[in-house]
Amino acid sequence: PASYGYASSPLVTDNLVIVPVRRKDASIVALDKKTGKELWKVEAASLSRCYCTPLVVKNAKGADELVISVPYEVWSLNPDNGKLKWYAETKVDTNSCPSLITQDGIVYAVGGRGGGRAAIRLGGKGDVTKSNVLWSTNGGSYVPSPVLHKGHLFWVNDRGVAFCVDA
Secondary structure (H helix, E strand, O other), X not given: OOOOOOOOOOEEOOOEEEEEEOOOOOXXXXXXXXXXXXXXXXXXXXXXXEOOOOEEEEOOOOOEEEEEEEOOEEXXXXXXXXXXXXXXXXXXXXXXXXXXXXXXXXXXXXXXXXXXXXXXXXXXXXXXXXXXXXXXXXOOOOOOOOEEEOOEEEEEOOOOOEEEEXX
16 A cells, blocks of 8 residues: 555544544544544555545434545445445545535545546445446546535646536
8 A cells, every 4th residue: 555644634523533544554433532532443445545534424314424435435434333334336546535525415526546536425325336326437636625616516636727517
């Protein structure tokens, strides 16, 4: 794996600090915000190439989902215990480093070494690739910070070219 060090940021929720820990043991860890005690830890090889800061969002049923992009997939975990709720295959490839954004029950991932992008409907169980992936394609940017405005995704690639696509 690449040795870029820690590139994601911790996520602070009402009672948790969620930290993707890449280099040490390819894991994501939830700590109690008040005590620092480890509440859960998920280890997976895919996390070794993940530089994405996760998000906690509410799905259509009002349940919290912890979403994170890893190479070729977006995952949803239960933020209370770290258990996988669902996953979807995407074109966001190695060195997954998108800034995830959500709106209207859809999570958008733009990034990865090859520049993939995807839109996935929140919710479901297990493999939701066929049911929840609205689109997944090449043509993103390596390390963007996309903006979603009036149904369009905007980002700038590593060569300074600005893009706008219909979300």
